[in-house]
Amino acid sequence: MNRPRRSAFHIALALAALLTLGGARPTLAAPAEVAQAAPETRELLVMLRLSADHYRPNASYGGAYGDQMTRNARRRLAQAIARQYGLVLVDNGWAMPLVGLDCYVMRVAEDRPVDDAVLQVSRDPRVAWSEPMRLYRTQGRYDRENDPLFPVQPAAEAWRLADLHRVATGRGVRVAVIDSKVEVDHPDLAGQILVDRDFVIDRPATAERHGTGVAGVIAAKAGNGMGIAGVAPGARLLALRACWQGRDDSPSAPTVCDTLSLAKAIHFAIDQRAEVINLSLTGPPDRLLTQLIAAAMARGVSVVAAFDPGLPKGGFPASEPGVIAVAAESLSPFPPGVYSAPDRDVPTTQPGDKWNLVNGSSYAAAHVSGLIALVREGRPSGARAILVAAQPTGGLVDAYATLLRASKSCGPSCPLVARNEPAR
């Protein structure tokens, strides 16, 4: 028959074209880049470029442009790369369309330096870039010697919290808390959590201290007759677990995060239209996280990070231009562009339906995230929040002046007036 013969010819042509191109090694334009920081784990991240969404002539996909086929193709490519360089592919990849990348985790053998593997993989033209999996640490300390219910919050006086809440409560503003596991049913947090997601692999957890504490500072319920009042009790939290508490359950056990879990959580926060992203953590600079944070800020998201004076430029991500870096009040002098907020003896929510005092720039950052939620209430999502502080370039945040400056009832002279007013 003429028809099938002609069709077979068409298929053969199409397959030949596909196979010819498939056999050719794609030439990628950008040169590979290798991160310089010392790795802390035996894993590396390998970034493959995500092709732009396009038409696929298959009706079974319901008209959607994207599909599983190309994901499988990239996974096969990742497997081939892992085999070629003697690595173990750890997961099935995580597509991050916001930055046009598909991210794979690969493990390096014990007897081989991670940096060597990163260097080799980065030179492969099929790879956009590779970097070691890094660890980030939260900037909070837990004070167990105090009574769990401490009646005075530093922000109540220093920030005139009750006055702030007469102007705004952060109603409806989405704040992403990228941290350890938040106790979502804590009596002071129940109902405040819009989304609860876990991006940490192989470390299931119930509630953890740091995330629960940060969430409480930002958005604990106000006027409910118990515990504390969050800076923005009207805000709604995206509780995104990207960090985990050390296995040692002691208060000094560090809370750490890694590059991939943070990247997943930031990507998710942007996708979920968070207006504020709180990152109460610091660590080494990272290309993937830098791109995601830039993508967030390009969408008008306020990114707040803890400042660690012990790290160069306060550590990443506080060091990133545009990120609101928040240090402890005790820091002096304040580097330009660094703000400070209450960080000492802050009562906040803790796992097990408890409250306790905490310390550290993690909680200072949480205060500022809450303040930005107040400023953004009722404003367009892309509107920029400007902080008013003791110095033009930073320092101690004047919360009341910041909020008045943003409110319509206040003219340009507000910051000065507010700054000079005695705190009540």
Place this chain on the structure above:
Amino acid sequence: MAGALSLQSDYRVRGYSMSHSRPAAALSLSYDHASGAYLNGLAIISRDGDDDPALTGVIENLGYARRLSSRASIDLGLVHSEYFQRYGTVGTGRYTEAYVGLATPHLSSRLSYSPDYFRHGVSTLYGEVNVGWETVAQIRLDAHVGYLDCLDAPPWRRCSSQYDWRVGVSRQFERLDLNASLSNVESKASPLYRRPDRAPTFVVGASWAF
């Protein structure tokens, strides 16, 4: 290089069955180059009457997609479709379309122009909008509306504008995708010389990506 094998209870294109309202199997192959160029090939097999399964359709497609921003990409290309159908008599329907599309994570749209849509001299413009949203438990809902405008046709050819729609639900299980959809088309005189179905058609299918 990627591929998928799918089985559908009916293979429908723009609201019309291309598999004689019978189950069909489709094999698709695809290649995405890092430059943004891409190639797709699709072969559809189904049974016509009591005959053995036979090739029902072939689609060849090449295009180029480029990101406009982190959320949007533009897409343009050519697609040639050939279907072996009975339109009263045994015949072949084929057309080539040039298209330009815009895609975002949840919404895509495409405008396609064909100078000879199934019949020589019948030029058409087809616009479509597709919406897709992943809900809970990896269940994806999608919807499609399309409008075919008959731009020009010889006086002896029947051709009127038509619109088609589809709503679907799908669930991904690793490499396996299960889907179900409801679709229909409204047309007074289709260039396919076919009457639209009186009621929307329910289609179920499965697709295995490799």
